[in-house]
Amino acid sequence: MDDCCGRGQARYGDVFDERFxxxxxxxxxxxxxxxAERRVADQVERSGVAGTSVLEVxxxxxxxxxxxxxxxxxxxTNLELSAAYEDRARALLDEAGRAADVHRIVGIDLAIDGADVPVADHVVLHRVVCCYPDALRLLAASAAHARRTVVFSHPPRTWMTRAFVGMANLMMRMRGEEYRGYVHSxxxxxDALRRAGFTVDSVARAGWWRIASAHRA
Incomplete structure (x- = not known):
């Protein structure tokens, strides 16, 4: 299974480093x-992307x-808890001529310090909730920052994925690393998105991943 994202600058940066x-x-x-990335992008595009803004966590x-x-x-706007991606991201943006259109922020946890993060038409979270301890809080914060849609990926909650993540966490613990993965319900x-006023339109498959798309009701 693909790697996921994490929480906390120290433990996050130890795993998702410059090599990664x-x-x-x-x-x-x-x-x-x-x-999976293509499916996420497709879900956003289906809701109408022309002339809109995007916040990716x-x-x-x-x-x-x-x-x-x-x-x-x-x-x-891009939120990251590790600075390891920044040079690579800037190079890609410069080559595409879109550096002026993207605001990259490092070190802000949307669920905790999101007050100053701008709202956007679409909020995207790919390979993120599977490594965030409080996924419900993160999704609620994402919904609060979305005018139109929230699209996020998550692994299925099966014995196989739970065993995989459990073994990965054990290896992390044995190496003395703080990072942990999660298989949330x-x-x-x-339901967290529904309580925030969204309707979950679809849940598509993309390999290991499930891609959930929700729009503001």
């Missing part, structure tokens, strides 16, 4: 979006944002 960022950049340059090198900007989005996460 470099691997993402090289893969993106060779093959473009992954299957844990956007990494910004591949999904580049795709959405190329399809008509006018600006985006999909039903609870969808």
């Amino acid at each position: 960022a470099g691997d993402l950049e090289r893969r993106y340059r060779r093959r473009g979006l992954t299957r 844990g956007g990494g090198i910004g591949a999904i944002q580049l795709e959405l900007l190329g399809h008509g989005a006018t600006r985006s 999909p039903v609870a996460m969808y």
Whole structure:
């Protein structure tokens, strides 16, 4: 299963470091979006992306944002808890001529310090909730920052994914690393968006991932 995102600058940066960022950049340059990233972008585009703004939580090198900007989005904001992605992301933005259209912020946890983060038409979270301890709080904060849609990915809550994440967490613990992964209840996460005034339109499959799309009711 693909790696996910984390919480806390120290433990996050230990796992999602410059080497990890470099691997993402090289893969993106060779093959473009992954299957799951493509599905996330497609869900946003279906709700209408031309002339809109995007907020991506844990956007990494910004591949999904580049795709959405190329399809008509006018600006985006990227939140990250690790600075390891910044050089790679800036290089990609400069090459695409979109550096002025993207605001990248490092060190802000939307669920805790999101008051100064601008709202956007679309909020995207790919490979993020699976590594955030309080996914319901993060999704509620994401919904509060979304005018139109929230699109996020999560692993299915099966014995296989729970065993995989459990083994990965054990290895992290044995290495003395603080990072942990999570397999949250999909039903609870969808309910968090519904309580925030959203309707969950669809849940699509993309390999291991489930891509949930919700719009403001």
